[in-house]
Amino acid sequence: MLLLHKCNLVTIFLDILLCLGVVLTQATFSTWLSAKGIQPDLCFVLACVIGFISGEYKGLMVGLTVGLFQDLLAPGGIGLNMILKGLAGALAGITTHTISTITGPAVLLVTLALSLGTGLASLMVAYPVVDALVLFYGLSSVLLPQGLYNSILTLGIFWLTNKIGLSMGMGHLVRGR
Amino acid sequence: MSAGARRILGIIFILFLALLLFLPRQSQEWLSHVGGPIARILEIPLHFVASMQDSISEIWTHYIALQNVWEENRHLRQEIQRLQGEQNLLREKTIIGTQFQQLLAYQETAPMTTLPARIIGRNVSNWYRAIIINKGDRDGIHPEMGVITEAGVVGRVVRVNPTTAIVLLLSDPNVAITGMVQNSRDEGIIQGTPQGIIHMKYLPPLSPVQPGDPVVTSGLTGDFPRGLQIGRIQQITKADTDLFQLGEISPIVDFSKLEGVLVITSFQTSRPESSPESAIAPSP
Numbered sequence: 001m002l003l004l005h006k007c008n009l010v011t012i013f014l015d016i017l018l019c020l021g022v023v024l025t026q027a028t029f030s031t032w033l034s035a036k037g038i039q040p041d042l043c044f045v046l047a048c049v050i051g052f053i054s055g056e057y058k059g060l061m062v063g064l065t066v067g068l069f070q071d072l073l074a075p076g077g078i079g080l081n082m083i084l085k086g087l088a089g090a091l092a093g094i095t096t097h098t099i100s101t102i103t104g105p106a107v108l109l110v111t112l113a114l115s116l117g118t119g120l121a122s123l124m125v126a127y128p129v130v131d132a133l134v135l136f137y138g139l140s141s142v143l144l145p146q147g148l149y150n151s152i153l154t155l156g157i158f159w160l161t162n163k164i165g166l167s168m169g170m171g172h173l174v175r176g177r
Numbered sequence: 178m179s180a181g182a183r184r185i186l187g188i189i190f191i192l193f194l195a196l197l198l199f200l201p202r203q204s205q206e207w208l209s210h211v212g213g214p215i216a217r218i219l220e221i222p223l224h225f226v227a228s229m230q231d232s233i234s235e236i237w238t239h240y241i242a243l244q245n246v247w248e249e250n251r252h253l254r255q256e257i258q259r260l261q262g263e264q265n266l267l268r269e270k271t272i273i274g275t276q277f278q279q280l281l282a283y284q285e286t287a288p289m290t291t292l293p294a295r296i297i298g299r300n301v302s303n304w305y306r307a308i309i310i311n312k313g314d315r316d317g318i319h320p321e322m323g324v325i326t327e328a329g330v331v332g333r334v335v336r337v338n339p340t341t342a343i344v345l346l347l348s349d350p351n352v353a354i355t356g357m358v359q360n361s362r363d364e365g366i367i368q369g370t371p372q373g374i375i376h377m378k379y380l381p382p383l384s385p386v387q388p389g390d391p392v393v394t395s396g397l398t399g400d401f402p403r404g405l406q407i408g409r410i411q412q413i414t415k416a417d418t419d420l421f422q423l424g425e426i427s428p429i430v431d432f433s434k435l436e437g438v439l440v441i442t443s444f445q446t447s448r449p450e451s452s453p454e455s456a457i458a459p460s461p
Contacts, residue, residue, distance in 0.1 A: 020219065020222065023219070023301070024219075024222055024223055024226050026301050027223060027226075027298035027299070027301050027309060028223070028226050028227055028230055028297070028298050028299075029230070030299065030300065030301070031299055038303060039300065039303060041302060041303070043301075057183055057186060060186070060190060061186070064190075068212065068215065069215070069219060070301055070302070071212070072212050072215060072216045072219055072338070073219070073223075073298065073301050073309060073341075073343065074301045074302055074305060074307070074343070075305045075307045075335045075336060075343050075345050075349075075351070076304075076305065077201075077205055078205060078208040078209060078212050079197045079204065079205070079208055081302075083193075083194060083197065086190065122302065122304050123304060126302075126304035126305060126351075127304075127350050127351075127371055128350055128351060129350075134371050137371050137372055138371065141372070142303050142304070146303055
């Protein structure tokens, strides 16, 4: 009840709609976005962008929600994407505390590191046997290309949001708090 | 967000994480109960978006992609565009119609009860090779049911929502079915790899399997009847230290071009023990 009193219900509703839209785009149009068989994880990108823009708590909440929606449409168990996307959103938000100015390279590096970390956790859960060969394949063929793709997308959206936010005089939105 | 609310949120997250880690089975049951109604809500826009996808694809192909040509000869191009649009629309409808007619014709003759379904979504992550179909729990779909086309085996249902289901493709490492080389009658396990290649494991070391040999389902597992096509042996490998031969299979079904599938809801098992001759004679 305390949470409900403090939070803006309209914002929560809009966040849920955003999560829903991103998951549906991922499920239906992801093949359009795929490059050489690698598709970006739009849910991860959303969690990170929200984390960078609005801080760790909103990053965590949006990550958890979008992760739950993704889990419901994925073959694995429910909870994995929730946790990973929630953590990614929260950690992206925490970096806005530690780095005074979030620059493009910082966004790129943090997102790449988070994508590799969450991807590695997904790989461990998704495949029944993870030996050196699978790990090498996962790193070289999926994790790195997906990480780069996710980072570039996150940077692009973050930059765009920054531009729009500043041009509309909403500086408070784009400084991490 | 106030400090109190943040603290509560943090505690809830840590508790949730602990629940998932220490009580995985119970938490999955609980999450399935919670996720059920959410999945039901999620399915409504998914069906809508999937139905819109064809129209958007049509607009993209016939309007945006051809915009440069339109500038060269406006009037002529408009006419050509309209005719091309109509022609492509009709061709697309014919192709889809033919595909579904083939599926339905196969459904009528196949020795099993099947349910036709349309593909409304694909992989939501790079780690699984999966499709989402527009039939679910309400249509009588259950986990572990086999999924096929008139050409051959596609995969297996792994999760069922009220009106949708998630099917893991045969090329995913989490799917394993029993198969049989049609000519030599040697059985093995058909399983995908992370790279998307399909392997036939545990082939006897002295088996005379050759590249090009057709592979069919053996009917040993409960989700596929005997004799459904899987693919053809592409390559056979056996190191001196290996106990078994390993076959690489090129699947008969092109997973990237699937639009409609049949879900096997029931079939009559026909094991070779009842008629030994059938095990010797190659199936037609």
